[in-house]
Each structure stands twice: as structure tokens, then as C-alpha cells.
Amino acid sequence: MKSAAFDYVRAESPAHAYALMAQHGDEARILAGGQTLLATLNMRLSQPALLVDIGGFSDWRGIELRGNTLRIGALTRHVEIEESPLVAQHAPMLAQAAPHIAHRAIRNLGTLGGTLAYADPAAEWPACVLALQGTLVMASAQGERRVAAADFFLGLYSTALREDELLVACELPVRAADEHQHFSELARRHGDYAVAGLAACARRGPGGSSDTLSDVRLAFLSLGDRPLRAPACEAALQAGPLTAARLAQADAALRAELQPFADLTHSAAAKTQLAATLMQRAVRAILS
Ligand SMILES: Cc1cc2nc3c(=O)[nH]c(=O)nc-3n(C[C@H](O)[C@H](O)[C@H](O)COP(=O)(O)OP(=O)(O)OC[C@H]3O[C@@H](n4cnc5c(N)ncnc54)[C@H](O)[C@@H]3O)c2cc1C
Numbered sequence: 001m002k003s004a005a006f007d008y009v010r011a012e013s014p015a016h017a018y019a020l021m022a023q024h025g026d027e028a029r030i031l032a033g034g035q036t037l038l039a040t041l042n043m044r045l046s047q048p049a050l051l052v053d054i055g056g057f058s059d060w061r062g063i064e065l066r067g068n069t070l071r072i073g074a075l076t077r078h079v080e081i082e083e084s085p086l087v088a089q090h091a092p093m094l095a096q097a098a099p100h101i102a103h104r105a106i107r108n109l110g111t112l113g114g115t116l117a118y119a120d121p122a123a124e125w126p127a128c129v130l131a132l133q134g135t136l137v138m139a140s141a142q143g144e145r146r147v148a149a150a151d152f153f154l155g156l157y158s159t160a161l162r163e164d165e166l167l168v169a170c171e172l173p174v175r176a177a178d179e180h181q182h183f184s185e186l187a188r189r190h191g192d193y194a195v196a197g198l199a200a201c202a203r204r205g206p207g208g209s210s211d212t213l214s215d216v217r218l219a220f221l222s223l224g225d226r227p228l229r230a231p232a233c234e235a236a237l238q239a240g241p242l243t244a245a246r247l248a249q250a251d252a253a254l255r256a257e258l259q260p261f262a263d264l265t266h267s268a269a270a271k272t273q274l275a276a277t278l279m280q281r282a283v284r285a286i287l288s
Helices: 014-027 037-042 078-082 085-090 092-100 112-118 124-131 231-237 244-257 268-287
Strands: 007-010 028-031 050-053 063-066 069-073 135-140 143-148 153-155 166-173 179-186 196-204 213-221
Touching: 014 028, 014 050, 014 166, 028 037, 063 085, 069 085, 069 112, 078 092, 078 112, 085 092, 092 124, 092 179, 092 196, 112 124, 112 166, 124 179, 124 196, 124 213, 179 268, 196 268, 213 231, 213 268, 231 244, 244 268
Parallel strands: 007 050, 028 050
Antiparallel strands: 063 069, 069 166, 135 143, 135 166, 179 196, 196 213
């Protein structure tokens, strides 16, 4: 199918984009990498009258270290995150997750901001940003504001972005020396959206102890209407040395707190089983 006709404006600046959004309201859509938006237009899932292309905002693209914060501009493309030495050093989970996003051609154009703003619960970046305790930087004609990732994803394709706001950047605390990060997902074929995925962070210890974890953060994707933390499982994993019995407690806690949706190919029970498998793999990877 082909999209319905629409007008196109390449915004010259953020102020220009805010003005166009105010003028056209719900009739306008922001275009970043176009890797989701153009597909939805072609499928006639939406028929906006105007596309406002923000792709020329060079200040919103790039990865930089600001003190203890890694700042990634909203227009930074997936492939730039995948290949960034700064990301590899300070937020290696993102480098692990990137190859799971679609295929290279899509990663060459798709952006971090487009993925976070779209808030597909099966996308990799939202779960990573939640596990890494990131902050989303948003701006409108009224100025800038920041929202913690934990408060940004509100539901299916729903975020804390107001209608007059755009996502400018994502800020991540740099990885502490003793923090381990791990990303893995299960998909039917490489490049497909995940059936289940897990972004996990933890510190070994206290005192670097080899069988104890602290500061455990698990964020699952594809298991609900948004990326989901698993607080009961996290608590069980850091309650003491990771004996087989404690791991079994963590597994039971996870199964009790997850309420996954079935999808076209997997039942809720199968997704729960996959999530438990991912959790056990992440713990093993972090401990080793
Ligand atoms: C075949 C295929 C497979 C895919 N597989 C995956 C996958 O496995 N995992 C995954 O995560 N993604 C996947 N994607 C989606 C891809 O990662 C997109 O790049 C991403 O979802 C959107 O980024 P974009 O820059 O292309 O945004 P666009 O398509 O341009 O925009 C997406 C939405 O976000 C809004 N938007 C964009 N930028 C901003 C901003 N800065 N502020 C506010 N709103 C904004 C737009 O208005 C639009 O509603 C896949 C896409 C395709 C076509």
C-alpha cells in the first residue's frame, strides 16, 4: 500500500518545529528516521496532513560525555550507538542490544529518539534506558524538562511527552567500575521483534564477592504494555548469596509478578518461561 497524500516541511530549527506543531496540532507528525512512521503511513494506520522533518537538527545528534553522564541526542541513529567507543565504555548494554534491533539498513536510519517516543513495548532501547536509570530530556517552546525513564513510559505506545514537546536527548549515568550490564533477547528470527528480552544491571558484592549481587535492576521487554521492572525478583536476587534455593525463590517471584500478554505466536505461559530463562542467563553472565 501507499500512504495518503501529505505535506512535508523540513524544520529549520526546534523553534520552527514547535511553531508548526502548534499551528497544525494533531494533523502534524514529527519525522525522524522514518523507520516506523513511514511504514505506518504506508499501511494507512494514520493519515497526517503534514510531516515535520526534524532530521536537520545537528545539535540533537551525537554522543558525548558530560561529567558522569553519557548524553545521547534524540537524532542519534541506532548504528551510531552500536559503534560508539563511548557507549562501549560507559553503557555497554546499549552496544549489546543494538544488533538485536531489526536489520542494518533500518539501524542506519532509525533514531534513539524515534524509538523512545514511539514506546513500542517490544523495542530494545526503552528497556535499556529503564534498567540504566536514564533520564529523558524533552523540550517545547516553553523550555526544557527532564523525566526519569521510570516515569516516562506510561503504557502501550504512550509516554510522558506532551503534545507540544519533542524528545531532545537521553542522559545515562556512566557505568560504575563494579557494575555489570547484560542484554539478551529471544526472537523467532534474528531481526524480528523480541518474543521476550531482558536488560539487566547488577553489582557483584558487597566487596566483589563472587556469589552475591547488589543494585540489581531488571527491565523486561515484550512482556507487557511497556518495559517492566521486576522488583520482587530483584529483591530476591540480592537477599544473600546466590544459592540454588535463592535462585529458585527469585524465579518464583518473577513468575508471580509478571503478567505477560500472549502474542500471535506465544502464550502468556510461554513468555513467562522465556523471561525466567533470560533472568537465569543474565545472573549466570553477571556472576561469571
Ligand atoms: C522491518 C522493521 C523492523 C523493526 N524492528 C525493530 C526492532 O526489532 N526493535 C526496535 O526497537 N525497533 C524496530 N524497528 C523500528 C525502528 O527501530 C525505528 O527506527 C524506530 O522505531 C523509530 O525511530 P525513527 O527514528 O525511525 O522514528 P520515526 O519513524 O521517524 O518516528 C516514530 C515516531 O516517533 C515520533 N518521533 C520521532 N522522533 C521524535 C522526537 N525526537 N520527539 C518526539 N517524537 C518523535 C514520530 O512522530 C513518530 O510518531 C523496526 C522497523 C522496521 C521497519
